[in-house]
Amino acid sequence: MDQSKIRNVAIIAHVDHGKTTLVNQLLKQCGTFHEGEEIVDRVMDSDNLERERGITILSKNTSVMYKGYRVNIVDTPGHADFGGQVERVLGTVDGVLLVVDAFEGPMAQTRFVTKKALELGLTPIIVVNKIDRDGCNPLLALDKVFDLFCELDATEEQLDFDRVFGSGRKGICRAELEDPDGDFSILMDKIIERIPAPKGDPNAEPLLQIASLEYSSFLGRLAVGRVQQGVFKPNQTYAQAFPDGTVKNVRPQKLLRYEGLTPKPIEEAGPGEIILIAGLDYFDIGDTLSSTNNPVHLPRIHIDPPTISMLFTVNTSPLAGKYGGKFMTGNQLQERLERAHMADPALLVEKAEGASTFKVSGRGILHLTILVENMRRELYEFTIGSPQVIFQKDESGKLLEPVEDFKVEVPNEFSGACIQEIQQRKGEMVNMTTDENDRVSLEFIVPSRGLIGIRPKLLSLSKGYAVTQSFFKEYQPYKGEIPSRINGVLIAKEPGEAASYALSNLEDRGYLIIGPGAEVYPGMIVGEHNRDVDITVNVTKGKHLTNMRSKSADDMIQLTPYRRMTLEECVTFINEDECIEVTPEVLRIRKTELDPIKRKQMSKKPAEDDD
The missing domain is CATH 3.40.50.300 (P-loop containing nucleotide triphosphate hydrolases)
Incomplete structure (x- = not known):
């Protein structure tokens, strides 16, 4: 054309x-x-x-x-x-x-x-x-x-x-x-x-860089890129340049171009056309296709580094495999995570310490939880740890952490509480304006660590009126300790099904995140304590039956509705010694170490080291 x-x-x-x-x-x-x-x-x-x-x-x-x-x-x-x-x-x-x-x-x-x-x-x-x-x-x-x-x-x-x-x-x-x-x-x-027309000499040697990929149930993975110069045709031989500098001759079987919403096969594509290429055995985003006579290595596409990481590991819960999980082994988990990296280079996957444990890094919590949700729907079952900010060091060895520009809009009456909450998370206010509707616009520079779980907290403080937005700014010197979740949790003591009688007796201890009939196991978290310590509770205990009857005893137990937590809420709720069991049907929050005796030993270790 x-x-x-x-x-x-x-x-x-x-x-x-x-x-x-x-x-x-x-x-x-x-x-x-x-x-x-x-x-x-x-x-x-x-x-x-x-x-x-x-x-x-x-x-x-x-x-x-x-x-x-x-x-x-x-x-x-x-x-x-x-x-x-x-x-x-x-x-x-x-x-x-x-x-x-x-x-x-x-x-x-x-x-x-x-x-x-x-x-x-x-x-x-x-x-x-x-x-x-x-x-x-x-x-x-x-x-x-x-x-x-x-x-x-x-x-x-x-x-x-x-x-x-x-x-x-x-x-x-x-x-x-x-x-x-x-x-x-x-x-x-x-x-x-x-908008200017694309540049590029149609008579020059062909050149294209793969910018993204798509998937077809008939043709498999398709490379998507824009022809920079020359003409591409199907069943011609081209040189594919890989990140490590190696070059391999490839022969694409088909070239396709979008006609409306549907890709249609074409016989050739010239400069400026965005095409889909079928038939490459292996490719990654950033690979270059060029002439075999003069292979070209274009610079890799620059992508800003990730700021948040999570550990993915196989599910070791006593209930593993009972709730719809089909892909549960370490090899299946590794293969799926590697596919996710190939589709999105902004997601980094590394092997971590421990059997079948992988560190997955991304741009933010939403970036990682979308991956987790997609894997759930594909019937993968696994465990994820708490989100950790990725630190760096400067030339002098000083610790650096990512900070973000964070903006909040709230009605004036709630601004004081919101400012106090953000400043507790090491936020520095850089601007504050009030409009004619008495809404206050606050602008802060906040460490990425401080933004984990901040949105629901601000919505709670402002009765749902807070509008928040943030984006990565840069790496700055470490800002010091930021308090994580202050309250402790309620931990299940016995395996079995949660009973209404036991749950009703726990309501004054904090709020619950499971309902009656939910299957529990020792070490599973069933609620948040209203104090700053973890306690172990028996949620399977039923009421003893006697031959005495009374109207009050026969009344139905009325439970306060429990808090149904979304995946994002679960991720921002957990502390470092906790993790989330992800299955296709349910999400469970648990302690990483299920054995209460080992948990106690691990909690004492830092104190002994200080001595």
């Missing part, structure tokens, strides 16, 4: 600002859907977890034809934990659509993805979305975007950005705010006019 008729564009934004809904409108505008076809909301969110949570986790490609131009669109995640996905795919495009909520303006993660795009010299078009929201101020949001571009050292050309105003949900778009409602042909025209 004539490369002057190709446009490659990525859609970037803060989470929940309407990227994927906007893609739906662009697909509709270009006639991708047949007449009468049922159109699913957020059609690009194909993964079950993405649909359930309403967030984009994996970057995805689509392609539309508009007025004789082929527009390749990449939908990217908005959450900073999945920034590795964004960093990889921005190298395959020439411009970005920066989507900004007309009510909220640019947020913390808008800054993160915009910084990456501007550094690569990409041409931006601003889409001020959700102009139908009550109380929104689209022009103020646009001014804030300009200020953000100035802060991020945008070039003169990037500061002279084009913009549109619209609502992805209603399918309306305007070139100017006061214009009557139009459709998204306004935005498509601006993409063709403002």
